[in-house]
Amino acid sequence: MPLLKHSYSFPTRMEYGPGAIADLPKIIKEAGFSKGLIVTDQGIEKVGLADKLRNYFSDAGITIYSYSDVVSNPTEQNVIDGTKIYKENNCEFIVGLGGGSPIDVGKTIKVTAVHDEPLEKLDDTKGGDKYIINKMPPFYAVPTTAGTGSEVGRSSVITVASTNKKTIIFSPDMMPDIAVLDPEITLSLPKKLTAATGVDAFVHNLEAYIMDTFHPFADGLAKEGIYRAFKYLPIAFENGNDVAARGEMLMASAMGATAFQKGLGINHSIAHALSVYYDTHHGLANAAVLIEVMKYNITDKKVNEKMAALGDLLNTENDALAVISAIEKWLIKLDMPTNLKGIGIKEEDIDGIEEYAMGDPCRPLNPKTVLKGDVTQIIKNLL
Numbered sequence: 001m002p003l004l005k006h007s008y009s010f011p012t013r014m015e016y017g018p019g020a021i022a023d024l025p026k027i028i029k030e031a032g033f034s035k036g037l038i039v040t041d042q043g044i045e046k047v048g049l050a051d052k053l054r055n056y057f058s059d060a061g062i063t064i065y066s067y068s069d070v071v072s073n074p075t076e077q078n079v080i081d082g083t084k085i086y087k088e089n090n091c092e093f094i095v096g097l098g099g100g101s102p103i104d105v106g107k108t109i110k111v112t113a114v115h116d117e118p119l120e121k122l123d124d125t126k127g128g129d130k131y132i133i134n135k136m137p138p139f140y141a142v143p144t145t146a147g148t149g150s151e152v153g154r155s156s157v158i159t160v161a162s163t164n165k166k167t168i169i170f171s172p173d174m175m176p177d178i179a180v181l182d183p184e185i186t187l188s189l190p191k192k193l194t195a196a197t198g199v200d201a202f203v204h205n206l207e208a209y210i211m212d213t214f215h216p217f218a219d220g221l222a223k224e225g226i227y228r229a230f231k232y233l234p235i236a237f238e239n240g241n242d243v244a245a246r247g248e249m250l251m252a253s254a255m256g257a258t259a260f261q262k263g264l265g266i267n268h269s270i271a272h273a274l275s276v277y278y279d280t281h282h283g284l285a286n287a288a289v290l291i292e293v294m295k296y297n298i299t300d301k302k303v304n305e306k307m308a309a310l311g312d313l314l315n316t317e318n319d320a321l322a323v324i325s326a327i328e329k330w331l332i333k334l335d336m337p338t339n340l341k342g343i344g345i346k347e348e349d350i351d352g353i354e355e356y357a358m359g360d361p362c363r364p365l366n367p368k369t370v371l372k373g374d375v376t377q378i379i380k381n382l383l
C-alpha cells in the first residue's frame, strides 16, 4: 500500500489547557464576529457550564443565543430546532458545548444553516457530501467529555427521522475551526461517564490502529492514544479532580478521532446496533463487546501481529492474547462490563442486531472480513 496514492488531513487548531475556555470568546471577537449560537444539552445547563460560557461571551461583548435540548443519541429534530434559532437570530457562528452529541448537532447546524437539503439526502454513505458546497459559518467545539473526539472530526452522526438510522454527515469543511481542550471543564464528569467515554476514546484508537490501511501518521497517533487512555483513564476514574489525568484523556480522545479517519470496525458496528435497540450508552456498548471482538479479530494474522506489538505499551507480553487480557483487567478496574449479561439482549432481537451491524458503515472497514453469522456468534459468546 505504500505504493498507492493517499490523502491525509490533520489541520484542526487546538487550544489546550486549564482555563482555555475563557479565551474562546476573545478569539471569536478578534475574528470579527458579534452574534452566535451555543448548542448544548440539559445536563450541561444543570451543572452551570453553559452559564459560565455565556458569561465569558457577555464579558467579551458578544450576543449569544442557546439551544440546550440536544438528546444523548442526537436526532434530526435537534438539528432542525437549533438551525431555526440560528437563522431567526442571524447568528454568525456556532459553539458546540458538551459531549459528542451537542458537538455533532452543532457541527451539523453549521451545514444546515446554509444548505436546505434534508439530512437523508446528505447521508455520506450515499454520496451526500456532494451537496455540501456552500461556504459555512465557523464552528467552535468545546468538549466536556473525553471520548468521542468529535471536536477534531469532519463528520457527525445524527439519527434521521425518515429512516430511524444513525446517519453520517461528512464534509472536509465540517472540521471545527477551533477545538478547545480545557481539562478543567471535564472535572464535573461523573465517574461512570468518565469511564464509558474514556473507553470509547480507547476503542477509537485501537480500531483505527488495527485497521489494514496505509496511514503511518494515524497509526502513530493511535498508539500514543492507546497508551495514554490505558494509563490515565484509571487515574481520572479514581480521582475525577486530577486535572493532569483529565488533560491526558482529552488528548487521547482527540488522538483517537484524528486516527479514526482511517475508519473504525465491527466493535463500533455492534455498539451502534446496541444503542439503537436498547439505548445503551455508546461507550458502555463498546466496552461490553470489546474483548470478544478482539478475540475474533486476532484470528486474522495481521491483526494478531499488531495486537501483540501493543504489549510494550500496555505493560504486558508481546502476545495478542496477553494484550487482550490486560485490556480486560483494565475494563474491570474501570467498572465497565466485559459481556452483554447486563444489557438485557432478547433472543428474538439477535438477528436484527446482526443485520443492523452488517449494514453499519464501519463494518466493511473491519480488518477481518465479517461473514454472515459472525456477529450473532460474538453476541452469543457474550451472553
Ligand SMILES: [Fe+2]
Binding pocket: 148, 200, 204, 268, 282
Ligand atoms: Fe465511538
